[in-house]
Amino acid sequence: MVALVALAVAADTVDASRKVGSTTKPSPADQQVVFCNMTQEGLQACKPSVTKPNPVDPPALACCQALGRADLKCLCSYKNSFVLPSLGIDPDLAMALPQKCNLPSLPQC
Numbered sequence: 001m002v003a004l005v006a007l008a009v010a011a012d013t014v015d016a017s018r019k020v021g022s023t024t025k026p027s028p029a030d031q032q033v034v035f036c037n038m039t040q041e042g043l044q045a046c047k048p049s050v051t052k053p054n055p056v057d058p059p060a061l062a063c064c065q066a067l068g069r070a071d072l073k074c075l076c077s078y079k080n081s082f083v084l085p086s087l088g089i090d091p092d093l094a095m096a097l098p099q100k101c102n103l104p105s106l107p108q109c
Helices: 002-012 040-049 061-069 072-076 091-100
Strands: none
Touching: 040 061, 040 091, 061 091
C-alpha cells in the first residue's frame, strides 16, 4: 500500500532509540526499522509490486503477510504524498495492494 514510501524512508532512517554519540555498535535488532507496523523487510517485499514499468502481480506472500500486520490507517496518511513518486512508487499500485492481498476491513483512504 502507500506505506511503500516507508521503504525508502526506512532504509535511510536510523532507529530513534539509539543514543547519539554512542560508541557501542548496535545489534541488528537495534537497527530494525518499523514504519506503521511494517518492517523494512516487509516494505522491501512489497516494492516490486508498486514499481513501474513492470510491477509484480500478484504481490509476494511476504508482502501480503507484512501488509496484513501493518497499520493501514497509518499507511493511508501517505496516500497523496509527493514522496511516493519521488521514490519510484506508483501510488495507484500501492493503493491496490490490500485488495490484491485479500485483506479484510480496509480503511477508506
